[in-house]
Amino acid sequence: YLFAHNYIRFSHGAVPLIWSDDLASGAQQWADACQFQHSNGQLSELPYGENIAAATGTFGISAAVESFLNQDSYDPLSPTFSAFTQIVWKDTTSVGCAYNTQCANILPGQATLHVCLYNPPGNVVG
Numbered sequence: 489y490l491f492a493h494n495y496i497r498f499s500h501g502a503v504p505l506i507w508s509d510d511l512a513s514g515a516q517q518w519a520d521a522c523q524f525q526h527s528n529g530q531l532s533e534l535p536y537g538e539n540i541a542a543a544t545g546t547f548g549i550s551a552a553v554e555s556f557l558n559q560d561s562y563d564p565l566s567p568t569f570s571a572f573t574q575i576v577w578k579d580t581t582s583v584g585c586a587y588n589t590q591c592a593n594i595l596p597g598q599a600t601l602h603v604c605l606y607n608p609p610g611n612v613v614g
Contacts, residue, residue: 489585492553511584511605522591537609552602577610
C-alpha cells in the first residue's frame with residue numbers, strides 16, 4: 489500500500505507518506521466488519537481520511553489503489569473530492585491500510601474489501 493500511494497504522490501509533487509500501525513489497525517477493524525461504506529469517524533476520536541474499495545475475484549493491493557487513482561479527473565474549476573484527492577492531499581502525512589478477502593455480503597459473490605485511513609485527513613476546505 490505505502491509504495492503504491494507514494495508512487496502516485498510523487499507523480500503529483502506530494503511528499504511521501506509514512507506508514508501508521510494505528511491507522512492500519514483501524515482500517516483492519518473496518519475491513520473485518522465487511523462494511524462497504526465510510527466509517528464516518530467511528531474508528532478514532534481523531535479525524536482521519538478514508539478510502540475504501542471492493543471487488544470480487546482477484547482484487548489485490550495494486551488494483552485497489554489503482555481504483556482510487558482512476559478517480560483522478562479532478563477539475564479545480566468544478567471541485568469535487570475523491571479518493572484520488574485524498575491520496576495526493578499535500579497536508580496528509582501518514583496512511584494505514586488493511587483488507588479482508590472474506591466479505592460475503594457487500595457484493596454478489598465473495599468480495600475483497602480494502603480500507604485505507606489517512607492522517608491528517610484530506611479533502612478539507614482551507
